[in-house]
Amino acid sequence: MNRYCFCLQVRPDRLEEYVERHRTVWPDMQAALRDAGWHNYSLFLRDDGLLIGYVEAEDLDAAQKAMAATEVNARWQAEMTEFFAGDDGRPPDESFLLLREIFHLTPPAED
DSSP, X not given: OEEEEEEEEEOGGGHHHHHHHHHTOXXXXXXXXXXXXXXXXXXXXXXXXXXEEEEEESOHHHHXXXXXXXXXXXXXXXXXXXXXXXXXXXXXXXXXXEEOOOOOOOOOOOO
16 A cells, blocks of 8 residues: 655635535545545645645555546535635646655564
């Protein structure tokens, strides 16, 4: 399983609503993410709107393509686009700035 981290910028004037929307992510959206191969997916939000996402997947590109093929993702992305700055109008899931992993603490080897 590969680890991926990305960032996006949420509009500071929309932070509260963005957080609220993620308290009630549609069950069919959650199911689609799981079915598309997204694992251990988390979002972290700084007070200035910097959004950091973490996800594990065998292949992020394949997982994104699988999500892009779903109707629920099209609806979700259409609603979420208005929350982001600097994305040139593209849906958030097409605007990820992937970050390079430079360190990962692995569990100790078993004897």
